[in-house]
Amino acid sequence: MRCETVREALSARIDGEPEPIRAAVVDRHVVGCAGCRDWYRRAEELRRATILHPAPAVPDLTARIMAAVPEERREPVGLRAALGVVAVAQTSLALAQLFGADTGMGHAAHGAFMMGHMSHESAAWNLAIGIGLVWAALRTRTAAGQLPMLSVFVGVLTGVSLLDITRGDVTAARLISHVPVLLGVALLYLVYRRHRDDDRPIGDRMDTGRERFADEVPDIDVAHEDSIVRFRHRRPASRHRAA
Template sequence: MNCSDLRESLSARVDGEQPEVADDVLDRHLAGCPDCRAWQERATALRRLTLVREAPRVPDLTARILAEVPAPRPQQWRLRVALGLVALVQSGLGLAELLGADVGHAAHGSLAAAVHLGNESAAWNVAVGIGLLWAALRPAAAAGLLPALGGFVLVLGLVSGIDLSTGQVAVDRVASHGLVVAGVALLFAVRRQHARHPAPPLADRVPAGDETGLGAAPSDAGTPSPGRPQRRGFPQRPTGRRAA
């Protein structure tokens, strides 16, 4: 076999195609033929020149861009400090109630206080249910609900144990809190699953088989192409709103 036939296979191998001559035969020939080695080097260099080009030179606009971009605003702490103060006062009121202090719930008599406390408990139960439902629909919200509901279950467990030991509450009443305990446990599981495998929002999802995200291309006649299922294209959000 002469060099010209081997060079056709060398050209195919340089282009990433399957050569007609086996690789071991080509390697043995290259080891003993300097002309073919030089030819392969030139062919590889030529292919690289056709694929890789030098980027065009552009002016450096870094200083101009930074000069025109407004400076970032300093972080505002007033609202966060106010929120923290409200949180401390609210926690203090709850702690005072647990210690038996009068914080105003019994100001209108024992019956009115009992009715009001029942309404507060009902409102809290509704809020817990809404929060758990929101976390089921938006798993990313589970992280924000865990501190509040987790702290509630922890304190509830402590006071329920004390009430059981002193005989102030029946076992069936304490057992009714098992639903919120199960909800917090599922909330933690949903948070953990979302942290390990975050799913993109529905608007960012692309149908299977459509890597471009543009949906199925219509046929020339405007009717579905035979043998190709129609796929729905989802609108794409800007990259700045995509989760990593």
């Protein structure tokens, strides 16, 4: 077998392309031909020199990167505790109203307090608010779900309370009973703001340092990556057209 044919097959093997003749036949020829063995060795060395390059020197920025990572902030125990106290006060007030205690939660109308179903409905709603605030104090991430509804409730309640004050249709005890709800919504908002910041991915909460470190990281020449692609699609070096 001619050495040119064997070297064409070896070139195809190096390039990862199908060999024009059986590999076993090529291997037998290479074992017995010192010239083809030397050619194959030099071709492999050339291939490695073409696609492999020394890694560029990269500075160790570990310490600076770790220093840029924001410290984990502590759980806002004070806010949660305050919200828990307000929640207990709201729940206690609702339970007292539900079981008929005189809490000033009835409506003053013509010198008499409205009782019955409306009082029970108001008590149930106040109890639901209290339980919701308790749950938000225990599971702070649930504050976001309660905030829109309770904010609207407090806004409407403030408006109608001012109207009732001008008409003389509300007692001082009734107005004071709204204080836990007002405080609860304010604390709920603060807890929501605190955990909204904590729930962001850490990459959004830290300085990536891209601008500060850019001058320390050398540009990597990726031209050899293109040469890899081109090298894979080259025709075997020994293949040529007949004149």
